[in-house]
Amino acid sequence: MRWIWIDRFTNFESKKTATAVKSLSHAEDHFGEHFPGFPVMPAALILEGLAQTGGILVGESSNFQEKVVLAKVPNAKFYREAMPGEQLTYTTDVIDLRPEGSVVKGRVTSGDDLIAEAEIFFAYLDQSRSAQLFGDHNFVFSGELKYLLGLAQRAALGDGQKA
Template identity: 65%
Template sequence: MRWIWIDRFEEFEPGKRARAVRNLSHAEDHFADHFPGWPVMPASLMIEGLAQTGGILVGEANDFREKVVLAKVVRATFHREMMPGETLHYDVELQHMAPEGASVAGRVFVDGELVGEAEIFFAHLDQSRSKQMFGDHNFVFSGQLKHMLDMARKVIKPAEATPASA
């Protein structure tokens, strides 16, 4: 399964903020069960989308050397239900960055309307310990997730803030 819950980046300011878009399609399997006859985007998957947007923002700030893992959702509020056919924009700002981890403030917009907010905390998995467990390979930014950023570099016009290294 492809565990990617953002479609592409629209904006990316390294070390500051990022904005990703997510189109909700009725063809997604989870809409069949959540809920039968009333397809609603699960809030947990929107938190995942914010965390992927924020996780790449945090990872990029350290050149993807750290294993960035979601450690804590401090709070999350959703103001209404989101349905297939809607386009979500995940807007994430880096709040705090330290060697041990980082925190971001995330907001979800549909057509400029604020529909959700979450504060997410990431930990940098302890290098020595994660090396014992997982080896040198950075499993967080192995392929799919990092590829999102490469795609962003191709899609976003240079004038609209692309990663500095692009």
């Protein structure tokens, strides 16, 4: 199963805000398995897409030098289900950037409909301890998510906007 829950970034302002989108297709495994006969995207996957959008925003603020992990979701509210055929928009805003971690506030919408809101705390792992636990490879910021950010930055520069 795919673990990237965003398709692309549509806006990215370093240390401030990021917006990403995810188009929901009937072909995704979770629609057939979550509630058979009533295809909805699991709330945990909606929250994961929001966390990936915010996590890249937080990681980019330190040039991806820190290993960032989702530490806590102190508040999350879901207003309705997300269905196949919809396009979700994930918007995250940095509330606080600190040496030990960061807080983002996020919203998930489909068109004008509010799907969910959440506050997410990301912690920075101590480099020596995280190397013991996970090895030297930065498992979050190497690969598809970082590639998606690069595409957004190149597109913004092509439009004359600051990436």
